[in-house]
Amino acid sequence: MNTYVAQIAPQRSTQYAALADALAPRELALSALGAGITNIAPIELGGQSFLKFDYSGALDAAERNELGMLAMTSAYYEYRDQIDDALGPWLRPIDTGYAPVFPPDLIVTRRYKGKTNELFTQFLCNIARHSSAFAAAPWHTLRVFDPLAGGGTTLFAALLLGASVAGVEKDSGDVESTATFIEQYMREQGIACRVKEERLKKIGRRWWFTIGKVSPERDAESPWPKQCVIAIGDTTQSADLMSSVKRPNLIVTDLPYGIQHHGELSGLIGDALPVWSNLLLPGGALAMSWDATRFPRADMIALAQTSSSLTVLDDPPYNQLAHRVDRVIKQRDVLVAHKAINDALK
Numbered sequence: 528m529n530t531y532v533a534q535i536a537p538q539r540s541t542q543y544a545a546l547a548d549a550l551a552p553r554e555l556a557l558s559a560l561g562a563g564i565t566n567i568a569p570i571e572l573g574g575q576s577f578l579k580f581d582y583s584g585a586l587d588a589a590e591r592n593e594l595g596m597l598a599m600t601s602a603y604y605e606y607r608d609q610i611d612d613a614l615g616p617w618l619r620p621i622d623t624g625y626a627p628v629f630p631p632d633l634i635v636t637r638r639y640k641g642k643t644n645e646l647f648t649q650f651l652c653n654i655a656r657h658s659s660a661f662a663a664a665p666w667h668t669l670r671v672f673d674p675l676a677g678g679g680t681t682l683f684a685a686l687l688l689g690a691s692v693a694g695v696e697k698d699s700g701d702v703e704s705t706a707t708f709i710e711q712y713m714r715e716q717g718i719a720c721r722v723k724e725e726r727l728k729k730i731g732r733r734w735w736f737t738i739g740k741v742s743p744e745r746d747a748e749s750p751w752p753k754q755c756v757i758a759i760g761d762t763t764q765s766a767d768l769m770s771s772v773k774r775p776n777l778i779v780t781d782l783p784y785g786i787q788h789h790g791e792l793s794g795l796i797g798d799a800l801p802v803w804s805n806l807l808l809p810g811g812a813l814a815m816s817w818d819a820t821r822f823p824r825a826d827m828i829a830l831a832q833t834s835s836s837l838t839v840l841d842d843p844p845y846n847q848l849a850h851r852v853d854r855v856i857k858q859r860d861v862l863v864a865h866k867a868i869n870d871a872l873k
């Protein structure tokens with residue numbers, strides 16, 4: 528048994544610091560290391576917040592890499608109370624070996640109203656992967672779909688982790704500005720990026736980006752190129768908007784805020800969830816967050832179970848993911864559900 532500490536990712540505001548404090552232990556428990564972790568507890572070292580935990584063994588390279596991908600913690604150390612006669616605590620830094628696939632300004636540069644917190648979005652991606660049958664699959668083999676993509680935070684979080692991505696959003700301005708941003712960003716970074724724009728009869732428009740060089744041998748193992756598809760349209764038409772796009776392993780989304788009526792959100796979810804769950808590959812998982820201040824978790828679970836064949840995960844820590852966002856969104860919650868591996872391909 529070894530003891531480690533993970534530093535809670537430092538945040539630029541108290542509000543986000545509280546978010547990281549609340550979700551960091553959950554993310555660790557829902558990571559590849561989770562099954563071997565015991566005695567997880569918050570501690571303060573040198574005025575900084577950490578999580579201390581015991582792990583069943585020494586961390587191998589793959590486990591260190593998994594730590595590096597976590598969103599809510601940012602630095603990792605082996606921990607000793609004492610070394611010989613010298614009292615600690617002593618920390619030895621762990622090199623996780625993880626580096627995001629693109630420079631992180633891909634996700635942080637743009638600021639706009641309604642943007643979902645970047646680290647929270649990465650957290651959703653991580654727990655969706657962990658909850659799927661693809662938990663051990665490298666990110667570059669996975670495809671992530673956000674059916675309510677806004678300005679693309681999920682797409683960028685998943686691209687940084689290494690996935691290929693797709694999104695649907697009804698606001699044409701959001702999609703157009705995201706498409707322009709991707710092209711400009713890749714050009715500035717000197718990353719190869721081909722774009723194809725398409726009109727989809729009666730339902731919308733979409734852009735296909737092929738990012739990074741196509742390997743000359745067309746090697747199936749190569750993590751390049753990545754695909755990014757974004758479509759303007761209504762999410763209930765996701766099947767048509769995503770026609771000929773490879774089906775996603777994971778669906779990650781942040782539901783619209785500011786919806787006044789319970790009925791409006793349940794109408795959207797009731798109509799959209801069957802479409803989303805049909806798109807999801809068998810063995811895939813969905814992680815979605817919503818403003819639960821006036822839309823209780825029990826109602827969301829009931830809705831998910833009646834409108835789709837997905838199985839909702841509701842044992843701890845899945846039922847402990849609710850957290851405060853700000854004065855308006857007093858409680859945001861996260862629902863994670865998976866699709867049976869033997870669910871027939873539709």
Ligand SMILES: C[S@@+](CC[C@H](N)C(=O)[O-])C[C@H]1O[C@@H](n2cnc3c(N)ncnc32)[C@H](O)[C@@H]1O
Pocket residue numbers: 641642643644674675676677678679680681695696697698701760761762763781782783784795
């Ligand atoms: C919370 S926002 C997503 C923000 C996004 N995660 C980001 O950081 O940019 C929810 C999005 O759902 C979109 N939306 C709501 N109803 C929709 C529908 N029926 N079809 C497609 N998009 C919809 C809204 O326009 C909004 O952009």
